[in-house]
Amino acid sequence: MNMIEATNIYKKFNQLEVLKGISLQVKKGEVIAIIGPSGSGKSTFLRCLNHLEIIDKGSITIEGEMMAKMDSAGNSHYQSPSEVRRICKKMGMVFQGFNLFPHKTVLGNIIEAPMVVNKMDRRQAVSIAEELLQKVGLIDKRDSYPSQLSGGQKQRVAIARALAMRPDIMLFDEPTSALDPELTGEVLKVMKDLAEEHMTMLVVTHEMGFARGVANRVIFMDDGKIIEEGEPQEIFSNPSHPRTKAFLNQIL
């Protein structure tokens, strides 16, 4: 069973067609890097997967459960809001801008969803949070507020916050793009650790080192389509499509 099965996804913003028939299957434990020029629809695609955007056409299935299905004309129909929410809980998301809750401490950020969404009791939520803070190396920041953290620390808290819901899939939308170069390493390290634990990951990134070193598969998107995909070596050393070549030349 595939973890994610997205079929023929189309998405428009008003008149602007942003996704033009994207299909992707993700297997358990796969780490997929999504690369491509800015504006090509990478974020939109990721956001469609966990219902932050509504697709117009196509279907999305998460771990065998249909979240949006396609009718004979190809148009999408979503399950009920509560079903969609239940299915989306299998995915955690990390944003470029962190989106931590500024009025809550680091610990408060992490225990929030387990307590409010899963009705977990506080003691258990705190013990999970502490274990995760240990893992991302921020246990000493337990009682700090987000405003007291560096960008790299914020992003590690955001990762811990997402992991606290025990997702099977993690979506990362340019997790290091808002960071000073010297802070990207600590975040990439946490992501690499996750990959080594066989977390299923979709990572939109400009970090070619990460795509090359950690991903099992690289997807190149341009103009709302997947232009090329393959193993990192293949894509980086021997891209077959001229647009992939042009993009890699520009960025490497």
Added chain:
Amino acid sequence: MLYELYLSKLMGPILYLSKIMGPMLEGTIVTLQLFFVTIIFSIPLGLTLALARISKFKILKDFTGVYIWLLRGTPLLLQLFFIYFGLPYIPIVGVTLDRFPAAAITFILNYAAYFAEIFRAGIQSIDKGQYEASKALGMTYWQTMRRIILPQMVKRVLPPVSNETITLVKDTALVYAIGLSELLRAAKVAVQRDFTTVPFMIAAVFYLVMTLVLTWVFKKLEQKYALYE
């Protein structure tokens, strides 16, 4: 003899003050009652209106829009007259209210409209990334509102809410116009009876003390919320 004269000179003002203080304190109690009743009811009502104003149900949204426009777009005094003098003439619903209930209802309805706009602006000033993060964590709209958005809104609206409550203290004097015996009325009665401006000054001091207390309370609240950011 001299001492007694001196004493009577001193006693005069003190006796006068103690004579008018009673009615003025009674007036102040009415003013404070109106103030607190208005705050206690108009803030929750304002929040409800704000949530309705940003809801995706168009009818609810438009209805609140019109409500807010009407109550902010007409004088409070007119609304007060309407509720107290006008309501009895309205067919079917026509009720005659006592002075205090009429004043309280008018103030609650009016201030709720102002608070609604303050809260709406506060809610809409919160970054949409906060909604996205909450949703990505599996939270519902109401969980997000209650746990994430509204607590952050409170901090942002403290300064305008503080302004509004200070305005409210002073607006309570308007109910003088429907004959409610609040602070200003008590002062005016004494002024006209005794040919002295002292009661006005005392009333001014009372208003100043009330607004000073409010200023202090909001300063403390702002300090409490300064903990983050």
